[in-house]
Amino acid sequence: MTTIAPALADPPTTNPPVAADGLTLLAGDRVLIDRADLRLEAGAVLALTGGAGAGKTLLLRALAGLPLPGVAQAGQAHVDGRRLLIAQGGRMAPQRPLALQAADVIGHHLGLDTSAALRRMADALDRMGVPAAARRFDLPPDRLPDSLRWAALFALAIAVGPAVLLTDAPAAGLDPTVRLRLLHRLADWARESAVALIVAGRPEDGLDGPADQRLALHGGRLLPTPADPTPLPAPNPARGRAGTEVMTARSVTVSFPLGVSPTGEERRLTVVHPLDLDLADGETLVLLGETGSGKAMLARALLHLPPPTKGHVAWMGRDLAKADAAGMRRIRRDLQPLFPDPAAALDPAMTVGGQLATVLESLRPEIPADRRAHRVADALRAVGLSADTATRWPATLNPPEAARVGLARALIPEPRALVCDEPLATLSAEERADFWDDLLTARDRRRLPVILTTERVEEGLRHADRALVLLMGRVVESGDADALLHHARHPYTQAMLSAARGEAPALDGDAPSALRPPDGCALRLRCPKARSFCAQAVPALEQVAPGHQVACHYWDTP
Amino acid sequence: MNPRSDHHTRRHGRGAAGLALLAALALACTVAPLLSDGAAPLRADSDPVLTALTDGRGSLSFALLSGLLGAGLGLGWAVLATALGERTERRLMAAAARLAGLPLALLAPLGAGLMGGGLPLLALLVAVSAAPLVAGLAHGELRDLLRREFLIAARAAGLSQGAILRHHLIPNAVRPLLAAGAVALPRALAVESFASLLGLGLPSPVGSWGATIGLAARLGDGLALIPAALLLSLSLWALHAVADEALSLAAEGPHGGAATDARA
Structure with missing residues (x-):
């Protein structure tokens, strides 16, 4: 929903466009x-951050002059000039073509006819970096990709030209590189056009980067954003002294059948292209990439959940594909996963204790049945949960508890490696820090080798020894975590790092569809270094420094 | 109270009301014959309410019988389709979807008229008319269940296919499958009543609301028509309310757990 507050007269005043004095909101x-x-x-651009339910939306609505029913307001809130609020979710009328919606909104505010309104909208889309070919004016928002829909929404606001623009969780859910690019473009426009811009969102959304001022809502108070409470640790090169190789994957490929094409050939969607991977004892390997990079499918294929379409995975020299039922059970005992949604990975019809006991029964049959309850209680206590969590149903767990139960379940058979697929995806910023501590403690105490997938590049690199950066199912850069953190060579890695630091990534546009990948390099349509040769060949990994490989034709050009 | 929990309460209330109404109807229909004077109810001069309640025995018990048969057929269809592999599954479920789109309610009077009726044949025809709908619903529930992440977690725990079936699949499938099956009951009652209305339903010694409504309409006897019509509509509403409730409870999942997505 684009909520447009009534246009107000714009008297020249010396007051700032947004001023609140002792603004208090009460419900009862x-x-x-x-x-x-x-x-x-x-x-000026203000980042307003706060956790779930901190009151960001309430404050924005009060400033927009659209208080929620049942909420009383005390104190003063002045907003001078035309104000626009882009509400949470950024919804537009789902089925009405974009051109008509743009003409309506711009016509309503500025009194322009349709063609003038569309010209203005086209200019605004240029500002948002939407290429002319991608301008689908005749499509309804429902049929636009999310990133284009957000870009169109921002462009609509730019075309109206408000004095104050309020945005609630802007571009939420987009990949970091795309989100930060849009937010930086919006912030640049606000600075050049003297518009007061407020972007509100969660602390982990990276809104601080594009902003000049930062405020945080905490316990109902609006305070200056504290310095990062838990600075990420620097990668510790001494920690991961790699031992022998425990896991090897060769030419692992994951693809899905798409049916038969009209010419009779079988079509397949390849999400992981042939890829080699080694994991050494005691090492933490992070797989980095955004949506559609294939990192999650690769992690599953390494666990044979399901097995890769081609290629093979070996654990301690034993090929998983050739293991019999008993052998596979031994391998499963050694290799335990953490799931991206821990709550969904628990059977809702079985208590927490029951599920942990089932794992013990299956993977540690030598433990007598009467010792299992004791082991379950120990495992729960080891991850910071009380022993009576065992009697609870999964639906009663909150996300951090569910994540800890997932960790307890993975650790209870005493595995020798963990494969973690976005294990912190469901947690908020504060919960993440706690869970990291638990995960790293478990890793260090047992000297577990860990494979970790995440789209949070900086966080992943700081906790890992080595990293693979994946783009559309191919490795584009690999090397030591420290090298990648400070000397990333591939434009994609650099862009993800920029986005993680709140800077504007140098990539344009959106990730291409996996169904129609571009010829040659998958990044070439977004890449600042792309030249015509990039369309001709998929770049192969080449060594740029000892242990550091990059797949880019022009990694060495500035 | 947030709007969502308010909505929940209202829905739960509706299901409970439906269940209570059904129980009351079943009780009333059972004791109704004891209240009559013992003589065979002559339709022309007997109490219309008592007659309608007596008819309810036939309608409700037949709906239960053929509904359960239809639910069994539909559930078997869905389970078989899911178990037989992708190709057969697609064909079987496409057939169910096509059949569910046809006016299958006509099947009962048509078959009874052509083949001379009889209770077993009618029960089978009514069951067949309800089965495709049940099969479609049950298949959807099963597919959802098979995609759930906890089944992958169970495989990661080294459980065999049989153990996953016993410990995880069946306990989680029972509720949604029962709920899908419950949809067959109101459908069976409606189809039987429609056939009986046309005089092609339950054989004459067994009374039925549809038959009474049909007869009363032909004789222009409004007094006999109203109680039967009222009881039939009340039963249909109650059965639908119970089936809706069962489906929504199944969607919520066991022990208050979300059956689809934990963070939805």
Whole structure:
């Protein structure tokens, strides 16, 4: 929903466009926002962060003059000039073509006719970096990719040209490189056009990067954003002194049948192209990539859940494909996964204790049945849960508890390696820090080799020894975590790192569809270094430094 | 109270009301013959309410019988399709979807008219008319279940296919499958009543609301028509309410757990 507050007259004043003095919001006798003070000059960009339920939406709506029913307001809130609120989710009328919606909104605010409104919208889309070919004016928002829909929404706001633009969780759910690019473009426009811009979102959304001022909502108070409470540790090169190789994967390929083409040949969607991977004892290997990079499918293929379409995986020299039932069970005992949604990975019809006991029964049959309850209680305590969690049903667990139960289940058979697929995806910023501690403690205490997939590049690199960067199912860069963190060579790695630091990534546009990948390098349509040769050959990995490989034709050009 | 829990309460209330109404109807229909004076109810001069309640025995017990048969057929269809592999599954379920789109309610009067009726044949025809719908619903539930992440977690725990079936699949499949099966009951009652209305339903010694409504309409006897029509509509509403409730409970999952997505 694009909520457009009534256009107000724009009297020349010396007041800042946004000013709140002791703004208090109450629901009954409960204080939701407590005496918030806020001043925002024209051309300033404010990042307003806060966890779930911190009151970001309430504050934005109060500033937009659209308070929620049942919420009483005390104190002062002035907004001068035309204000626009882009509400959470960024929804537009789903079925109405974009051109008509743009003409309606721009016509309503500026009194322009359709063609003038569309010209303005086209200019605004240029500002948002939407290439002319991608401008699907005749399509309804439902049929646009999410990134284009957000770009169109921002362009609509730019075309209207408000004095104050309020955005609630802008570009949420997009890949970091795409999200940060859009937010930086919006912030640049606000600075050049002297528009006061507020971007509100969760602390982990990286909104601080494009902003000039940062405020955080905590316990109803609006405070300056504290310095990062838990600075990420520097990668510790001494920690992961690699031992012998425990896992090897050769030419692992994952593809899915897409049916038969009209010419009779079988079509397949390849999500992981032939890829080799080694994991040494005691080493943490991180697989980095955004949506569609194939990191999750690769992690599953390494566990044979399901087995790769081609290629083979060996654990301690034993090929998983050739193992019999008993052998496979021994391998499963050694190799335990963590799932991206820990709650969904628990059977809702079985208690936590029952599920952990089932794992013991299956993977540690030598433990007598009457010792299992004791082991389950120990495993739960080891991850910081109370022993009576065993009697609870999975639906009663909150996300951090579910994540810990998942960790307890993975550790209970005393595995020799962990394969973690985005294990912190469901957790908020504070919960992540705690869970990292638990995961790393378990890793270090047992000297476990770990494979970890994540789209949070900086976080992943700081906790890992070595990294593979994946793009559309191919490795584009691999090397030591420290080398990648400070001397990343591939434009994709560099862009992901920029996005993680809140800077504007140098990539344009969106990731191409896996169904129609571009010829040659998969990044070439977004890459600042792309030349015509990039379309002709898929770049192969080449060594750029000892242990550091890059797949880019022009990695050495500035 | 947030709107979602409010909605939940209202829905639970509806299911409970439906269940209570069904129980009351079943009780009333069972004791109704004891309240009559013992003489065979002559339709022209007997109490219309008592007659309608007596008819309810036939309608409700036949709906239960053929509904259970239809539910069994539909569930068997869905389970078989899921178990037989992708190709057969696609064919069987496409057939179910096509059949569910046809006016299968006509099957019962048509078959009874052509083949001379009889209770077993009618029960089978009514069951067949309800089965495709049940099969479609049950198949959807099974497919959803098979995609769930905890089954992959069970494989990672080294469980065999049989153990996964016993410990995880069957306990989680029972509720959604029963709920899908419950949809057959109101459908069976409706189809039987429709056939009986046309005079092609339950054989004459067995009374039925549809037959009474049909007869009363032909004789222009509004007094006999109203109680039967009222009881039939009440039963249909109650059966639908119970089936809806069962489906929504199945979607919620056991022990308050989300059956589809934990963070939805």
